[in-house]
Each structure stands twice: as structure tokens, then as C-alpha cells.
Amino acid sequence: MTRAIRTRGGHRARSQARGVALPVVLMLSSMMLVTSAAWFETSLASARGTANTQGYLQAFHAADAALALCAQMTLANTTTALPDVAGEAEGWRRAATFEARAQTPVAQWPGSLRPPQCLIEGWQLATRPDARAWLITARGFGATLASQAWLQLTLVVEDGRTERHWRQIVARPF
Numbered sequence: 001m002t003r004a005i006r007t008r009g010g011h012r013a014r015s016q017a018r019g020v021a022l023p024v025v026l027m028l029s030s031m032m033l034v035t036s037a038a039w040f041e042t043s044l045a046s047a048r049g050t051a052n053t054q055g056y057l058q059a060f061h062a063a064d065a066a067l068a069l070c071a072q073m074t075l076a077n078t079t080t081a082l083p084d085v086a087g088e089a090e091g092w093r094r095a096a097t098f099e100a101r102a103q104t105p106v107a108q109w110p111g112s113l114r115p116p117q118c119l120i121e122g123w124q125l126a127t128r129p130d131a132r133a134w135l136i137t138a139r140g141f142g143a144t145l146a147s148q149a150w151l152q153l154t155l156v157v158e159d160g161r162t163e164r165h166w167r168q169i170v171a172r173p174f
Contacts, residue, residue, distance in 0.1 A: 063138040
């Protein structure tokens with residue numbers, strides 16, 4: 001009789017536990033699915049970020065090379081009469097002016113959609129009338145048109161001395 005009670009008690013315990021296994025397995029499966037989906041989204045975001053960084057760095061180096069080449073050309077031709085404007089040159093801020101007057105110091109840049117460009121504008125410093133100044137604006141491209149880098153260099157030549165003032169343009173002007 002003792003044996004029959006144990007069997008019945010064990011049988012009852014097993015029958016009550018049978019309905020719990022499926023929800024537990026489904027819950028564990030769904031947790032694993034959600035975790036793997038989150039890892040997948042994280043890896044996609046990381047890949048996009050890496051591609052954006054690579055494109056920006058490529059554009060930055062293209063613009064930097066164009067800036068250096070255009071600065072060399074400018075310093076080699078300091079006797080060339082450039083139109084001087086009072087105050088800082090503003091032509092680089094207008095798309096039509098930049099596209100019409102920009103130079104392409106290299107025919108192509110590896111991996112870039114377009115070759116880098118630079119615009120050289122002469123201007124007169126109000127506080128230093130004997131100095132010649134140029135604002136050189138360079139634009140480099142990455143693999144897409146969206147990945148652009150803009151850099152500027154101000155060259156000031158006075159009494160045989162050359163001053164260089166570099167800056168990075170954070171937002172695209174046009």
C-alpha cells in the first residue's frame with residue numbers, strides 16, 4: 001500500500017510538471033532570439049560607424065593634400081596679382097563661386113568619388129596693409145558625396161616671412 005501511494009504521488013507530480021516544460025523552453029528560446037537580434041543590430045551599427053569614419057578620414061586626407069599642394073602653388077606665385085578684397089574672402093561659402101573657380105591639384109584621389117579641390121582667394125588685411133594674404137579652402141571627398149572634409153589655410157606673406165593659420169570647417173558651407 002505504501003508503494004501505491006508513492007506511485008500515485010509521483011504520477012500526480014509528473015502530470016502537474018508536464019505543462020511547465022513548453023513555456024520554459026519557449027521563454028528561453030525567445031530570450032536567445034532577442035539577444036542575438038540585439039547583437040546583430042549592434043554589429044550593423046558598428047559596421048556603419050566604421051564605414052563613415054573611413055570615408056571621413058579618406059576625405060580629410062584628400063583635402064589636406066590639396067591644401068598643401070595649393071599652398072605650394074600660391075607661395076611659388078606670390079607675384080601673381082590676385083583680386084584683393086577688404087575683409088576675409090567669402091567666395092568659398094557660395095557653391096557657384098567655389099565650383100567655377102576651384103582648382104584640382106591632383107587628377108584623382110585613390111578611393112574617392114571625386115578628386116580634391118581647392119579655391120585660392122586673395123584678401124587684404126586691414127591691420128597690415130603691406131602684407132599679402134590668401135585664404136585657401138580645400139574640399140576632399142570620400143567614397144560618397146556625403147563624406148566630405150573642408151579645410152582652410154590662411155597664408156600671410158610680409159617682409160619675407162610666411163605665416164600659416166590652419167582651421168577645419170566643421171559644417172559644409174553649401
